[in-house]
Amino acid sequence: MTSVPIIQTDKVIKEYGMGNVRVSALNGVTLTIGENEFVAIMGPSGSGKSTLLNILGCLDRPTSGEYYLAGEDVSNMNKVQLAIVRNRKIGFVFQSYNLLTRTTAVDNVLLPLIYQHDDTMNEEEQYQRALKALDSVGLSDRVMHQPHELSGGQKQRVAIARALINNPVLILADEPTGNLDSKSGQEIMALLSELHKQGRTIVMVTHDDAIATFAQRIIRLFDGKIAIDQLNGQHQPAGAIQGGEDAN
Amino acid sequence: MRTKKVIRIAWQGLVRNKFRSLLTMLGVIIGVSAVIIMISVSAGTEATISDQISGLGTNLVFVYPNFSRGGFGKDVQNNSGGLVYDDAFAISDQINGVKGVVVEQNSSQMVKVGNITIDDGSILGTTADFPTVRDMDIASGRYFNQNEVDRKQKVAVLGSSLAEELFGEIPPVGQVVTVGSIKATVIGVFEEKGLVGEVDFDSRIYMPITVVLQKFTPSRLSKIMGDRVKMIYVSVDENAQMDDVIGQIELLLAKRHDVSLDSPDFMIQTQQDIIQTKEATTKAFRNLLAWVAAVSLIVGGIGIMNIMMVSVTERTREIGIRQAVGANPNDIRLQFLTEALLLSLVGGFIGVLVGIGGAWVFGILGDMRTVIVPSSILLAFGSAAAVGIFFGYYPANKAAQLDPIEALRHE
Numbered sequence: 001m002t003s004v005p006i007i008q009t010d011k012v013i014k015e016y017g018m019g020n021v022r023v024s025a026l027n028g029v030t031l032t033i034g035e036n037e038f039v040a041i042m043g044p045s046g047s048g049k050s051t052l053l054n055i056l057g058c059l060d061r062p063t064s065g066e067y068y069l070a071g072e073d074v075s076n077m078n079k080v081q082l083a084i085v086r087n088r089k090i091g092f093v094f095q096s097y098n099l100l101t102r103t104t105a106v107d108n109v110l111l112p113l114i115y116q117h118d119d120t121m122n123e124e125e126q127y128q129r130a131l132k133a134l135d136s137v138g139l140s141d142r143v144m145h146q147p148h149e150l151s152g153g154q155k156q157r158v159a160i161a162r163a164l165i166n167n168p169v170l171i172l173a174d175e176p177t178g179n180l181d182s183k184s185g186q187e188i189m190a191l192l193s194e195l196h197k198q199g200r201t202i203v204m205v206t207h208d209d210a211i212a213t214f215a216q217r218i219i220r221l222f223d224g225k226i227a228i229d230q231l232n233g234q235h236q237p238a239g240a241i242q243g244g245e246d247a248n
Numbered sequence: 249m250r251t252k253k254v255i256r257i258a259w260q261g262l263v264r265n266k267f268r269s270l271l272t273m274l275g276v277i278i279g280v281s282a283v284i285i286m287i288s289v290s291a292g293t294e295a296t297i298s299d300q301i302s303g304l305g306t307n308l309v310f311v312y313p314n315f316s317r318g319g320f321g322k323d324v325q326n327n328s329g330g331l332v333y334d335d336a337f338a339i340s341d342q343i344n345g346v347k348g349v350v351v352e353q354n355s356s357q358m359v360k361v362g363n364i365t366i367d368d369g370s371i372l373g374t375t376a377d378f379p380t381v382r383d384m385d386i387a388s389g390r391y392f393n394q395n396e397v398d399r400k401q402k403v404a405v406l407g408s409s410l411a412e413e414l415f416g417e418i419p420p421v422g423q424v425v426t427v428g429s430i431k432a433t434v435i436g437v438f439e440e441k442g443l444v445g446e447v448d449f450d451s452r453i454y455m456p457i458t459v460v461l462q463k464f465t466p467s468r469l470s471k472i473m474g475d476r477v478k479m480i481y482v483s484v485d486e487n488a489q490m491d492d493v494i495g496q497i498e499l500l501l502a503k504r505h506d507v508s509l510d511s512p513d514f515m516i517q518t519q520q521d522i523i524q525t526k527e528a529t530t531k532a533f534r535n536l537l538a539w540v541a542a543v544s545l546i547v548g549g550i551g552i553m554n555i556m557m558v559s560v561t562e563r564t565r566e567i568g569i570r571q572a573v574g575a576n577p578n579d580i581r582l583q584f585l586t587e588a589l590l591l592s593l594v595g596g597f598i599g600v601l602v603g604i605g606g607a608w609v610f611g612i613l614g615d616m617r618t619v620i621v622p623s624s625i626l627l628a629f630g631s632a633a634a635v636g637i638f639f640g641y642y643p644a645n646k647a648a649q650l651d652p653i654e655a656l657r658h659e
């Protein structure tokens with residue numbers, strides 16, 4: 001593995017609200033995830049899983065603490081800089097798909113390319129690249145379909161194609177199978193495993209133990225803190241493997 | 249290439265809600281069409297006025313009877329408050345610096361030559377100076393002289409299109425034309441003059457005013473007071489002082505009518521006065537339309553702002569998605585600003601069409617001349633665009649400042 005981890009956080013704290021009614025969603029999360037890891041984040045409802053994932057995805061900023069993404073300090077970036085990081089380095093997959101309505105699959109997939117300001121790729125190249133991404137998730141026969149013409153599993157595959165199109169260093173998925181039946185869920189997980197095999201780094205939030213078995217490493221949050229961080233199938237206390245890389 | 253994309257995305261946003269977009273544009277449509285109609289009406293009036301200036305001949309003074317002077321009673325019983333035919337001669341004989349005096353009296357009579365009949369032929373009774381004062385040239389024959397006017401000779405001079413209509417190829421001079429109850433000899437034909445203001449000078453018959461007054465518009469009072477006339481045109485010598493001549497006419501007429509200069513029974517106007525009155529009327533109308541245009545553009549802008557606010561709220565989720573995949577605040581602002589701009593520009597375009605159509609309808613229905621000014625279209629588009637940007641900025645900025653997480657969580 002490379003010397004620079006994909007994710008490195010130090011005592012990340014996230015608090016909501018102001019004054020005396022402060023809720024802390026994250027209570028000092030220190031975490032390292034290396035290249036080509038496949039990590040599942042688990043934990044009870046309200047334990048801060050989504051909050052953590054949003055910070056890792058640069059959709060949100062920590063109240064305090066540090067976050068290095070592929071060696072770059074992103075914890076103090078402004079909105080415009082964060083948008084560039086989301087665009088270039090991160091592919092996000094949501095539980096509720098978050099596709100643009102009344103927009104074809106291919107147009108949804110190439111959406112990130114529209115926001116590449118310095119890119120010289122022309123529209124034809126963008127389109128071809130979106131077609132390739134759709135092909136890689138097995139949807140080349142649904143290119144011109146709009147979200148309301150697709151099944152839940154298909155929608156999630158469009159979302160994964162969109163997450164892949166910018167060739168990001170990190171793929172984040174917040175309960176990607178949460179809205180799907182078990183069969184479609186299995187298909188989506190097979191797809192994510194395939195991406196992992198191709199060398200992608202994936203961090204996924206899930207409630208489902210069966211889904212978590214696809215990951216190599218499982219992090220359990222409790223009250224905004226990492227309670228357990230273990231390789232899949234092993235039972236190891238969190239402290240033993242803090243520092244990430246040696247988990248591989 | 250990026251601009252094209254931005255415009256396309258914004259366009260798709262509008263097409264999704266066609267009817268709503270159309271309603272939103274209504275204010276802009278009204279505002280823009282008002283701008284165009286307003287400018288075309290005032291341009292039309294200016295053109296009419298400038299035609300009148302060149303058509304009337306220069307240095308003209310108009311003398312009207314004034315019936316509305318202060319107080320009834322004594323003055324009315326005094327039988328004043330009118331201009332008579334002889335006033336014109338007094339002016340032409342006794343005032344220095346007068347080049348010519350013309351008295352006019354209209355009438356409508358049946359005109360007949362052979363088997364060609366015009367039921368309501370337009371007759372103009374005038375005096376010998378008419379061609380000089382009104383800048384008319386004779387094409388063939390001659391105009392009648394003062395001697396013929398005084399002797400009430402039954403002679404006629406024809407406008408060019410009327411001559412053509414009555415006589416065709418035959419030379420009209422020397423022919424006889426039946427006008428109402430009399431037969432008149434044609435002694436001349438005018439060159440083509442065209443429309444002056446709204447009057448067609450080419451389709452009239454010109455006859456000595458004495459004949460018209462006696463045969464076509466007789467009045468019982470005329471035996472006592474002389475023939476009343478509606479207007480006297482006085483053409484002033486180029487080198488004479490206009491104000492001086494007007495002063496002299498006032499004094500003369502006041503003396504002849506036995507009235508004081510403080511409440512005369514006549515009114516004297518110059519061409520300049522008439523143009524100014526007309527311009528004041530158009531200006532009032534133009535100001536009114538300018539207000540209508542400004543108010544509807546603002547109302548239209550508020551409409552756009554309102555819909556854009558609704559749109560931003562409705563599409564919060566979409567904004568969140570775009571932010572999640574890398575749109576920065578500027579991208580979002582640009583998208584919504586472009587939508588507002590497109591709304592106002594498309595509204596502006598429809599408004600231009602409506603305005604051109606409206607100006608045309610105005611020209612036909614109202615007795616108003618309208619001229620479409622190309623630069624008014626640019627002005628209208630420009631103000632529509634300004635409205636779009638001005639009123640679109642606040643909602644666009646609101647969209648740009650949405651937090652991605654909250655936007656994504658929005659239902």
Ligand SMILES: Nc1ncnc2c1ncn2[C@@H]1O[C@H](COP(=O)(O)OP(=O)(O)OP(=O)(O)O)[C@@H](O)[C@H]1O
Pocket residue numbers: 016017023024025043044045046047048049050051052
């Ligand atoms: N915008 C917010 N304002 C206030 N509190 C918030 C906000 N977002 C999250 N929280 C709080 O932060 C805590 C963690 O929320 P988070 O969504 O990360 O939980 P989660 O682990 O993803 O739960 P679930 O499994 O139900 O999705 C919760 O107590 C939640 O109420």
Ligand SMILES: [Mg+2]
Pocket residue numbers: 049050051
């Ligand atoms: Mg969650």
